[in-house]
Amino acid sequence: xxxxxxxxxxxxxxxxxxxxxRIEGCEIVGVCDREPLMAQQFYERFPVKQHFSxxxxxxxxxxxxxxHITTPPDSHFDIAxxxxxxxxxxxxxxxxxxxxxxxxxLIALAAExxxxxxxxxxxxxxxxxxxxxxxxxxxxxGGGPVHMxxxxxxxxxxxxxxxxxxxDKRHWxxxxxxxxxxxxxxxxxxxxxxxxxGDSLEVVAYGFTSPALKRMGESEIIDELRVIICEQERxxxxxxxxxxxRPALHQFRIYGEKNGLxxxxxxxxxxKLRGKRYVSYAEKFIxxxxxxxxxxxxxxxxxxxxxxxxxxxxxxxxxxxESFYRSILEGDPDPIPHSQILLTARIMDAIFVQLDARQQxxxxxxxxxxx
Amino acid sequence: xxQTERDAFIIGSDDLILVTGAAGFIGSRLVxxxxxxxxxxxRCFVRPSSEVTRVEALAGRxxxxxxxxxxxxxxxxxxxCNAATKGVAVVYHLAAGRGEKxxxxxxxxxxxxxxxxxxxxxxDQCLRKFVNxxxxxxxxxxxxxxxxxxxESCPVExxxxxxxxxxxxxxxxxxxxxxxxxRKFGIPCxxxxxxxxxxxxNEPITGRVGIGTFGLFLHLGGSNAIPxxxxxxxxxxxxxxxxxxxxxxxxxxxxxxxPPSSRNFLRLYKQQVRRxxxxxxxxxxxxxxxxxxxxxxxxxxxxxxxxxxxxRWHANWxxxxxxxxxxxxxxxxxxxxxxxxxxxxxxxxxxxGVRDA
Numbered sequence: 048x049x050x051x052x053x054x055x056x057x058x059x060x061x062x063x064x065x066x067x068x069r070i071e072g073c074e075i076v077g078v079c080d081r082e083p084l085m086a087q088q089f090y091e092r093f094p095v096k097q098h099f100s101x102x103x104x105x106x107x108x109x110x111x112x113x114x115h116i117t118t119p120p121d122s123h124f125d126i127a128x129x130x131x132x133x134x135x136x137x138x139x140x141x142x143x144x145x146x147x148x149x150x151x152x153l154i155a156l157a158a159e160x161x162x163x164x165x166x167x168x169x170x171x172x173x174x175x176x177x178x179x180x181x182x183x184x185x186x187x188x189g190g191g192p193v194h195m196x197x198x199x200x201x202x203x204x205x206x207x208x209x210x211x212x213x214x215d216k217r218h219w220x221x222x223x224x225x226x227x228x229x230x231x232x233x234x235x236x237x238x239x240x241x242x243x244x245g246d247s248l249e250v251v252a253y254g255f256t257s258p259a260l261k262r263m264g265e266s267e268i269i270d271e272l273r274v275i276i277c278e279q280e281r282x283x284x285x286x287x288x289x290x291x292x293r294p295a296l297h298q299f300r301i302y303g304e305k306n307g308l309x310x311x312x313x314x315x316x317x318x319k320l321r322g323k324r325y326v327s328y329a330e331k332f333i334x335x336x337x338x339x340x341x342x343x344x345x346x347x348x349x350x351x352x353x354x355x356x357x358x359x360x361x362x363x364x365x366x367x368x369e370s371f372y373r374s375i376l377e378g379d380p381d382p383i384p385h386s387q388i389l390l391t392a393r394i395m396d397a398i399f400v401q402l403d404a405r406q407q408x409x410x411x412x413x414x415x416x417x418x
Numbered sequence: 419x420x421q422t423e424r425d426a427f428i429i430g431s432d433d434l435i436l437v438t439g440a441a442g443f444i445g446s447r448l449v450x451x452x453x454x455x456x457x458x459x460x461r462c463f464v465r466p467s468s469e470v471t472r473v474e475a476l477a478g479r480x481x482x483x484x485x486x487x488x489x490x491x492x493x494x495x496x497x498x499c500n501a502a503t504k505g506v507a508v509v510y511h512l513a514a515g516r517g518e519k520x521x522x523x524x525x526x527x528x529x530x531x532x533x534x535x536x537x538x539x540x541x542d543q544c545l546r547k548f549v550n551x552x553x554x555x556x557x558x559x560x561x562x563x564x565x566x567x568x569x570e571s572c573p574v575e576x577x578x579x580x581x582x583x584x585x586x587x588x589x590x591x592x593x594x595x596x597x598x599x600x601r602k603f604g605i606p607c608x609x610x611x612x613x614x615x616x617x618x619x620n621e622p623i624t625g626r627v628g629i630g631t632f633g634l635f636l637h638l639g640g641s642n643a644i645p646x647x648x649x650x651x652x653x654x655x656x657x658x659x660x661x662x663x664x665x666x667x668x669x670x671x672x673x674x675x676x677p678p679s680s681r682n683f684l685r686l687y688k689q690q691v692r693r694x695x696x697x698x699x700x701x702x703x704x705x706x707x708x709x710x711x712x713x714x715x716x717x718x719x720x721x722x723x724x725x726x727x728x729x730r731w732h733a734n735w736x737x738x739x740x741x742x743x744x745x746x747x748x749x750x751x752x753x754x755x756x757x758x759x760x761x762x763x764x765x766x767x768x769x770x771g772v773r774d775a
Contacts, residue, residue: 058520069719084533088525088591092579214466215492356718 052111055118056080077109173363188303195284199235200295250397439513447653493531499538528588549660613645618767635696639680648760690765
């Protein structure tokens with residue numbers, strides 16, 4: 048039985064516990080939160096053996112083999128390092144760390160101690176995302192990707208989380224180098240990083256506070272971000288984060304030399320884009336039929352998964368956790384290559400450095416002359 | 419308020435009163451009520467995001483000599499709690515995590531905040547009463563015959579984590595921690611459990627009447643009485659329970675006289691506010707759906723979370739009667755706003771909401 052512990056008993060910890068419960072051969076031997084009441088409420092709602100308010104007590108008494116870190120991001124590094132020092136494998140929720148240097152240190156420490164470590168980029172393990180990966184690896188694109196577009200949007204106003212951030216000038220999200228963006232965009236960036244090698248990367252970022260947020264008196268939080276990423280003048284990518292555009296997409300588009308793919312995370316659909324064009328009027332009639340057929344196919348696939356009781360909202364998290372545990376127990380490859388984790392961190396660092404530099408400029412100097 | 423009535427109170431008119439959640443739906447009315455009762459020294463604790471205009475409006479109309487201090491802060495911060503409770507004789511704790519769907523968030527914003535406030539209240543040793551605002555949502559209604567009276571003697575949900583309602587879970591735990599601190603540290607506490615508080619500012623139709631989740635309004639209440647309490651009446655009940663002598667350790671349910679049935683309320687709403695299609699779901703059918711939903715959720719390992727389940731059905735849709743006798747006899751409360759007048763004001767606000775939408 049694999050002994051698992053969870054550190055941090057906030058909202059995302061519930062998802063971890065629910066998915067771990069669905070995996071055979073593991074048990075949650077302890078949970079820990081600096082706030083004892085939070086640890087206790089978690090303990091009362093899930094089949095957990097013990098609860099703690101001190102991490103060292105958890106590691107010492109519960110002796111977990113794996114620790115899931117679900118605390119706010121600014122504590123990830125210290126907690127992960129301590130867990131690795133105690134000989135535990137570590138699953139760190141996104142964002143992995145606050146910067147690439149910290150990510151590199153943790154990965155090196157894990158390697159040195161012969162332990163496994165992964166990042167909580169679970170969106171990449173949802174049903175449609177896995178189908179997409181299989182197609183890309185099978186050569187559907189006709190070689191490496193030429194261009195990618197990743198949309199990761201966020202709807203303000205409906206979540207208590209955002210209300211709390213906007214209201215509280217001392218909220219922990221505001222202490223992060225990339226503030227709100229740091230806590231959210233890693234899913235969308237990691238999708239791009241998966242298909243980059245990381246050589247000679249150029250990142251151009253442009254971000255600002257939306258008029259909607261400004262009307263609410265907010266000036267610190269950037270909620271509109273556009274990024275261009277270019278690798279060796281060979282592969283390019285656009286990343287879009289927006290709190291205002293509708294629909295609030297969570298979409299990934301990838302184009303190769305032959306074909307393309309559109310992944311829609313919210314609808315759990317994967318659509319193939321045929322590279323070749325049909326002749327004359329056929330192009331106006333055949334593709335719509337093909338798209339209709341593909342959407343029906345996606346509907347059937349989703350329906351089958353639902354009937355098979357394998358269509359949970361956090362199905363990606365279960366798949367990632369299972370893969371991670373297999374890598375520990377059976378020596379399978381890391382579910383997310385460490386190079387991807389580092390590349391995601393590097394791109395995010397580059398974005399935040401540019402946004403920070405821009406915010407340091409006086410507003411007048413930001414206005415460019417019309418071209 | 420006359421001198422004789424004021425003599426029945428545990429504090430004088432100059433003693434400092436703290437109201438948390440003072441900018442909220444009930445909190446702003448409570449502040450107004452305390453001013454009307456002649457209290458001159460109020461500290462209103464609000465979140466930085468709150469619409470403090472409600473409290474500021476009250477500050478503007480305060481009578482000569484009254485002092486209303488508006489303090490912005492977060493009850494998750496112990497420093498803010500210490501500052502808020504300094505020198506306070508009575509704490510009215512109304513702030514809570516409402517509308518939270520996540521259990522940890524609801525718990526954090528209801529229970530951890532309450533614990534912080536209780537601990538801060540212990541520091542000065544001048545606290546005379548801690549008023550805890552709870553809810554009908556804490557009661558279980560299982561294993562009791564239909565149409566029985568739900569009063570303060572009824573048991574609280576033993577497994578609120580199974581109700582599928584984060585708010586209910588957090589409120590049960592909040593009551594537990596208040597009781598624990600009262601027992602351990604001798605904090606004089608009183609708990610109020612309002613039914614459905616309605617009035618301008620809280621326009622949505624309560625889930626006890628029905629739900630519109632599936633795009634069509636499903637009427638689930640039928641002939642059930644809905645435990646309405648008009649916001650001004652509720653605020654007065656809270657104010658009086660906190661001030662009246664002899665309420666330490668007591669629990670009071672707050673519900674107005676003669677609450678209407680769900681069916682009557684819905685008919686009035688459609689007449690007065692807007693027409694829409696609703697489908698009545700008989701109780702046996704809603705119970706069966708809740709049962710099946712629960713089973714499916716278990717069978718599918720939570721593929722559909724058990725949002726509708728039998729515990730919730732018992733609490734919200736089982737035929738039940740309500741009593742406000744204890745509040746009337748022990749505190750001397752009477753609902754000043756009649757149900758008819760309350761509905762007039764409520765429907766007017768709803769109509770305005772529909773027009774502005």
